[in-house]
Amino acid sequence: MLVLTRRSGESLMIGDDVVVTVLDVRGDVVRIGIRAPRSVPVHREEIFRELQAANREAASTNENALDELRRMLQPGGSET
DSSP states (O other): OOOOOOOOOOOEEEEETEHHHEEETTTTEHHHHHHHHOTSOOOOHHHHHHHHHHHHHSSOHHHHHHHHHHHHHHHOOOOO
């Protein structure tokens, strides 16, 4: 991890087109601004982790649902 010291109003560059600027520092709260192309997703880490978990859950299969579908697709299977 790269650790930098920046004061309010100072910025840092990530690549050629992402600028992170320290807007305000009050106690242990730091407000930052991020200027990036729309093609670059920017999320708070906790929101990003929630999105990942939701995507994993949505992509996982429900074995009970699969078993029921198999029964329905078998000849003479239940259609209810």
